[in-house]
Each structure stands twice: as C-alpha cells, then as structure tokens.
Amino acid sequence: MIAVLALALLGLFAVLVTLEMLEHDTALETASSGTPLERAHGLYTALNGIDADSIPAVLRIVSSCHFGYTVSARPFGRGRSTAETEQLRARLADQLSLDARRLGVSQARLTRQDFSYGQCRDAEIDLPVDAVVVSLQLDSGAWLNAEIHAHEWHWREKLEWMFRASLAFVFVGAVAIYFMRRLNRPLNRLTDAAQRFGAGLQVAPVPEGGPLDLQRAIRAFNEMQRQVTGELARRTSTLAAISHDVRTPLTALRIKTELIDDDELRADMVASIRRMEAITASALEFLQGGAHAEPMRCVDLSELLESECQEFADLGRPAAFTGAYGIRCNCRPDALARAVRNLIDNAIKYGDGARVAACEDNGWVEIVVADDGPGIAPELRQQALRPFERLSQSNHNGATGFGLGLAVAQAIAAGHGGELILDAHQPGGLAAKIRIPAR
Secondary structure (H helix, E strand, C coil): HHHHHHHHHHHHHHHHHHHHHHHHHHHHHHHHHHHHHHHHHHHHHHCCCCCCHHHHHHHHHHHCCCCCEEECCCCCCCCCCCCCHHHHHHHCCCCCCCCHHEEEEEEEEEECCCCCCCCCCCCCCCEEEEEEEEEEEEECCCCCCCCCCCCCHHHHHHHHHHHHHHHHHHHHHHHHHHHHHHHHHHHHHHHHHHHHHHHHCCCCCCCCCCCCCHHHHHHHHHHHHHHHHHHHHHHHHHHHHHHHHHHHHHHHHHHHHHCCHHHHHHHHHHHHHHHHHHHHHHHHHHCCCCCCCCCCCCEEEEHHHHHHHHHHHHCCEEEEEEECCCCCCCCCHHHHHHHHHHHHHHHHHHHEEEEECCCCCEEEEEEECCCCCCCCCHHHHHHCCCCCCCCHHHHHHCCCCCHHHHHHHHHHHHHHHCCCEEECCCCCEEEEEEEEECC
C-alpha cells in the first residue's frame, strides 16, 4: 500500500511538472492577459488623482517581486519595439480607451537593479528575465512604467515544494504503517495459524483482535479447527472400533475354518479371512496417515532410512540405502517411517527392488525411493495417489494390494507440510519422492 501511494505521489509530481511546462506563457502572452493590465490601469487611474510627491510612496507599497512599477519623465527607454509590441500597443490603446501616443510597449531584458526585482528571492525568479514594459503617460506628463514578465519555470522552487510534500508524505506514511501493522498483526496470526493447520492440522487457537470483521473471522476459524479435528477424531475412533469389533468374529471364523476337512476349501477361506483383516488394517492405517498426535522432533533422517532398508533386507527383500549420511530434519519419525515403508514395499512388489536416498536443498529434505520396474505412465500418476486405486500393472509378479500405500504416504507427507511426487526414474522405473521442510 505504501509503495502504491509513493508511486501515486511520483505520478502527481510528473503530471504537475508536465502541466507547468505546457502552460508556460511568454512575456507577450502574459501582457495580453487581463490581470497585469488591470493592475497597471488601476494604478494609472489612482496616480492621476494624487499629487506628484505622494507617487513614490504609493509605488513602494504596490510594487513586489512580480509586479514592479516606476515613474519617469520619459517612457522606458531600454526596451525595443517589434511588430508584436506594436500590435499589442494598438490593441491595448483600444482596450484602455487611451490615445496611442500616450501608450508605449517595448520588450526588454531586465536585471535585479530594474523595477522591484531586488525584493525577489533567488529561488523565486531567474534573473535576468525577458519582460514587456508598458508605459502610460499620466495627466501630469510623467510616465508610469509597468513591467510584465511570464510566470517562469523555477526548478529550485518546484524542488522545494516537492521536498516539503515528500516530508509530509513520509510523516503520513509512517503513521499509516504504524496503524496498518497494528491492524495486520491479528491477520498475520490468523494466516500463520491457517498455514500450520492446513500443513499439519496443528490446532492453535488464535487470540481474537483487530476490527470486528477480523474478530468474527478469527472466531469462525477457531471453531472450524475444533470441528475438523473433532470430526477426524470421531472418524478415526469409529473405524478403529469397527476394526476391533470385526477382528473378533474373524478370529472365530478362522477357528471354525480350521475344522473344515477339505484342504483346498480351508486354504481358500483362510486366505479370504486374512484379506479381510488386511483390508481393515490398511483402511485404519490410511485414516491415521494424516493424524498428528505424534510430536515433531529432530531426527537423523539418514539413520532412519537406513534402518528401514535393513529391516527389509533382513527378510530377504532387496532394499538398500544409497543416500548421503548426516541429514537431519524435524519430523514425526514413526509416521515418516510408515510412509517410507509403504514406498519401499511398493518398489519391491512392482519394481524388483528399492534404492532409497535422501538429500537436503534450500531448507527442504527430499527422500527418493527408486526402482527399475515398469513405472507408471505420466497420465496415471495422479490417479495412483487416490485411495483404493489399483492400476493394471499392480499385478506385476503376482503382487496384490489395496491401493492405499501411496495414499497413506501422500497423507503423511502433507501432514509434514510437504508432498509426494511420482516421477520417472532413469533409465527405467519409478522414483517416488517425499519432499518436506527440513525445519
């Protein structure tokens, strides 16, 4: 706002300077206008009504920097007559109803010693100045000389005015900044809280302050935080309860299944029961993927990733940590480890092995899980991140899943204020990247 006001002020200065330059008149044009001639004719009439001894005192009173008068025995003699001054002389004689012989008009270049220019400040006028001198013969025979000069363009005067205007703008701007900062402080708190809540569902009630409209917005935001977190908690607890309640009949069903004599039927039913248990466990894991009960803490990310890879390797599944060591970041380690496990599991299932690396760049940490499998077509990558979305290539090497691994990893990355990106891995395969803030 201050920048816009400053640009507006500069624009105003530019317009005023342009108008001053466009409206600049010459001395002849100024002499043809009404005001200087009216003043000279009024003074001429007044001087004809007073005695000659009082004239010098009157001239001292009415003379100023821009309106100077003298009385002499003859018309002003240092001027020059031109065709323009003669035309002006004839026109003035007609306007003032004077005998042209009692009227003289000439152009002259005047200095500080002429007329009343000695009263002028340096910044008020640039001397010498081109002027028109109009001489009127009084009834006494003396001549009244009136100098008329154009309103000149004085850079020093304009710069002084601009400087004073700028000082006033700085003062007003400082006061405006002070009050805007006071008004914006509650808005900044609301913005920070909204960003934290959007990035990690971190509930932080914002103190109500500022204008009434902003107070209502803050009150609504605080209520929204409570409602959203309450609804998430209810949804999670409901699914957890369902998962717990379903586990008991599934266990009983498995026991009964063991009593079936038909080996093929028994194995098929046991596999179906295990699949039902896996579905409920995966759904609960997905729902808890965005949960933020675990506190944030600074951990050695390289060590965490290497540990996850080692657990897979101990089970005979190809996973290796190939990244740099000593990378630390602020995260929820259990949740982040769950996301990395899902990506490693997918890379092993569909890509014949996983290579895990991490790097830090400009305040961000990037975890990359790469494989050499068939990859995912670019137009299907966003679709693969949806919950319960299984692409046709998911049956690679007989692997099966429920389409929740990537969705859980994405929810966890979003809960850290980051994102999950699926990209192509050269020369072939998929590179799943979790990008989160380092601090």
